Amino acid sequence: xxxxxxxxxxxxxxxxxxxxxxxxxxxxxxxxxxxxxxxxxxxxxxxxxxxxxxxxxxxxxxxxxxxxxxxxxxxxxxxxxxxxxxxxxxxxxxxxxxxxxxxxxxxxxxxxxxxxxxxxxxxxxxxxxxxxxxxxxxxxxxxxxxxxxxxxxxxxxxxxxxxxxxxxxxxxxxxxxxxxxxxxxxxxxxxxxxxxxxxxxxxxxxxxxxxxxxxxxxxxxxxxxxxxxxxx
Numbered sequence: 001x002x003x004x005x006x007x008x009x010x011x012x013x014x015x016x017x018x019x020x021x022x023x024x025x026x027x028x029x030x031x032x033x034x035x036x037x038x039x040x041x042x043x044x045x046x047x048x049x050x051x052x053x054x055x056x057x058x059x060x061x062x063x064x065x066x067x068x069x070x071x072x073x074x075x076x077x078x079x080x081x082x083x084x085x086x087x088x089x090x091x092x093x094x095x096x097x098x099x100x101x102x103x104x105x106x107x108x109x110x111x112x113x114x115x116x117x118x119x120x121x122x123x124x125x126x127x128x129x130x131x132x133x134x135x136x137x138x139x140x141x142x143x144x145x146x147x148x149x150x151x152x153x154x155x156x157x158x159x160x161x162x163x164x165x166x167x168x169x170x171x172x173x174x175x176x177x178x179x180x181x182x183x184x185x186x187x188x189x190x191x192x193x194x195x196x197x198x199x200x201x202x203x204x205x206x207x208x209x210x211x212x213x214x215x216x217x218x219x220x221x222x223x224x225x226x227x228x229x230x231x232x
Contacts (some may be wrong), residue, residue: 004167004197006031006177011078013079015226024230027161031180034035034217035148036060036125042143043167051105053098053129055079057120058086060146069138075101076223096223098127098201116141117119123147124176126205150180154188163201166193173202178209191215206209 003019004027005012007026017024034056044050044067051073052058058079068087074080077094083091092108094101105111116139119130123144129144172178178201185191191214200221201207207218221229 001025001168002027002028002165003230004029004162004170006171006181007173008032008034010059011173013214018227019230022230024164027156027158029154029181031151031177031182031184033151034060034122035147036062037147038097039143039145040120040169044118046116047118047141048112049073049110049117051101051117051119052079052083053101053119053125054220055082056122056146058083061120062145067089073101073105073108098129102129102132105133105138113137113139115139115226118143120145124174126149126175126203148176150176151184152180152183152187154184158171159188159190162190162193167197169230170194170197170199171221172199172206172210175203175206175209178206182210182213200226200232 005016006029008030009028015027020026037060041062041064044063044065049071053075055078069090070088072083072088072091074083074091075098077093080091080093092104096102097146109186117206119140119142121144122141134139171183185194198217198219198220199210199215201210202221202223204220209219210218
């Protein structure tokens with residue numbers, strides 16, 4: 001199958017290698033550029049726990065002094081793996097959704113509500129996790145430590161590949177990425193070539209963005225289900 005991946009290379013390299021080893025053809029078109037936010041280093045001692053809703057939130061973590069004993073709540077297994085590889089051992093993974101992450105935090109016995117929680121995220125988020133946790137009595141500091149820019153240009157090689165070999169499956173990983181992908185398809189008149197493509201969206205919110213733009217073969221998947229989805 002021809003599979004189009006829209007995540008930045010650092011987040012998709014392992015998946016692309018697995019897909020390639022299974023004999024699939026990969027089209028890599030990153031739709032977002034991730035940039036470190038210009039903020040001062042964070043004092044880890046102020047917080048009882050860290051919350052990361054993406055791997056980028058952790059990659060752009062900047063602390064005055066490292067504290068690998070800090071409890072880290074991670075949105076999913078991939079983010080948790082990256083956190084643990086950096087030396088943190090007290091990590092807790094949700095099922096890949098922000099709602100699951102919120103429920104794990106609400107039911108955790110590792111949080112002292114008298115201490116603040118540092119919630120690290122990007123400038124574009126799909127839910128107000130900090131507000132929802134504050135409503136439950138938690139003290140949350142929302143810290144935007146990275147930003148994202150849309151990539152709406154397509155190089156000549158990838159344009160030619162899509163024209164000659166339209167993707168069977170397209171993976172979209174965020175609402176902002178979906179918006180960027182729609183702009184690329186429109187700009188290069190590619191949508192008509194991908195009418196038979198299965199577009200796999202990481203959430204219902206992502207699916208709705210594509211649905212409103214007229215895409216038809218839409219499905220929701222959970223992080224880590226990519227290989228299973230190929231068998232459907």
